[in-house]
Amino acid sequence: MKVNLLPKPSWGRRHFFWGLLLVILWIMGFMAAVLWLFAFQEERISEARSNLARLAPVEKEVREQVRERDAFMKEHGPALAYVGAVDRLDRERLKWDEAISALEASLPPSAVVFDLQVKGSRLDGKGAFHTVNDVAFFTQMMEESESVASFAVDSIEKSETDPSLEVKPKKAWIVRFHLTLDKPAQKGDLP
Known part of the structure; x- marks a missing residue:
């Protein structure tokens, strides 16, 4: 029988080749991952280059169109801005x-309008009418007018009550009235 009196080899010596094999496999796996990542990135780069080559003519065309538009706007931009401003103000x-015009068309032939004053979208005025029927006709015509948003008679009195007014005939009916116009369309109200 043989007796081995030598000490047992250490764990590291017993498993050295297995450890070395594991380290080599780990390094090879890491290198494979790096190579795969490199190949993947190269594929992505080649796709990007082919897309760029395919889009180069489009980019050139777009740049040319932008250049033409800039030249056009440089030459005609102020005129276009002016036309736009005129349209907006209109x-x-x-x-x-x-x-x-509606006020003038609604007046009976014998009536006279005077002392017109504008405040914002409201017009205040006075009119001299020969009869009350003329006043009623004027009021009805103004209320039916499409160019006036609202019309109201503020007061009706004889011209004799206000001696500062010089109207003919002296016994005319003085009508104080006001009308308002529709507010103009704002940016959001356009069709």
């Missing part, structure tokens, strides 16, 4: 010419 202005 939309926002109150249509006083239509209101005055």
